[in-house]
Amino acid sequence: MKKTIRLMIFTIFLLAACGPKPTPSLTHIRLSLGYIPNIQFAPLYVAAQKGYFADAGIEIEFAYMDENQAAALVGANNLQFAVVSGEQVLLARAQGLPVVYVAAWYQQYPVSVIAKSDQGITTPSDLRGKTIGLPGPYGANYIGLRALLHAGGLSESDVTLDSIGYTQVEALAADRDQAVSVYTNNEPVQLRAQGYTLTELRIADYVQLASNGLITNETTAAGNPDLVRGMVAALLHGLSDTIADPESAYQISLGYVDTLAQADTALQKQVLATSIDLWRTDRLGESNPAAWENMQAVLLDMGLLTQPLDLSKAFTNEFVP
DSSP states (O other): OOOHHHHHHHHHHHHHHHHHOOOOEEHHHHHHESSSSOGGGHHHHHHHHHHHHHTTTEEEEEEEEEEHHHHHHHHHSSSSSSOEEEEEEEEHEEEEEEEEEEEEEEESSSEEEEEGGGGOOOGOOOOOOOEEEEEEHHHHHHHHHHHHHHHTTTGGGSSEEOOOOOOOHHHHTSSSSEEEEETSSHHHHHHTTTOOOOEEGGGGOOOOOSEEEEEEEHHHHHHHHHHHHHHEEEEEHHHHHHHHHHHHOOOOOTTTTTTTTOOOHHHHHHHHHHHHHHHSSTTTBOHHHHHHHHHHHHHHHTSOSOOOOOOOGGGGOOOOO
C-alpha cells in the first residue's frame, strides 16, 4: 500500500514537472493606423494572424485615426507606436514632439497626380494653368503635389488648387478638375477599373521622399529597445510574407476588414498589388537618408518648417534586422 502511494505521488510530481509551462504574459500594444480597416494594411494583419507579434511578446490591437493625431499621441507617450508618413515625423519634431521613425514600410511615396489622357498632361510642367483637385492644403496629397510642382519648375501660384475632400474619383470622372492628387494605390485603380484612360505622374518617379513607416518615441526607443525590435521584426515579417504570397495575405485580411468580403475582389486585389510595388526593396525596413533630406527640403520650401531639423534624431535604422 505504501509502495502504491509513493508511486502515485511520484507520478503526480512527474506529470507536474512535464506538464505545460505557463504562457509568458504579453505586452499589450495599441498600434495606430491611418484611414480605416483596409487591404493596404495586409502585412499587419498577416503578422497578427500568423503570431509574429505574439512571438515578439506583443499582444497587438489596431486603432484607426488621423496621422497627425497619432503622431501627437506617440510624441506625448500616450501611444507607443503608430504608422505615419515621413512629413508627419518632421512636423511633429518641429513642435517639440520626440517621435522617432524606426522602420520604413513604403519605399516609394504613395501619391500621384492623375488626369484623363485627353488632357495631354504627361510631365509635371504640363500642370501649368491647370485646376487640380485634392482633399485640401494638408496631408500627403498636398505634400506630394508641391514636390511634383517643384520638380516641374512650377510653384503653387502656377496652378489652381480645388479643395474637394476625398472625392477625387468623382471630380475627375465628371471633369470638375483637369487633374487630381491621389494615393497611387487607390483612386487610379478605381478609375481604371471604371474604364477611364489616365496619365499618371507618380511623385516617386521624380523625387524620393520619406514615406509611411513605423514610429515610436524617444522614451520607448531608449527605455525598451527590445519592444521596438519586436514591433519592427513582426511588421517586416508580415510585409515579407505579403509580398511573397499576396493571395494568402488577401484571405487573411478578410478577417480584419469587415467590408472586404462585399467589395469588388478584382479591384481590391489590384489595390494590394499596386501597394506591393510601393513596398518592394532589397532591404525591407531601411530608411534612405536622402529621402529624409528631400522631405525636409520640400517642407522648408512650403514654409511648413521654418528651419532645418537634426534628421539624425528623426529616424534610425538601428532596429531594422
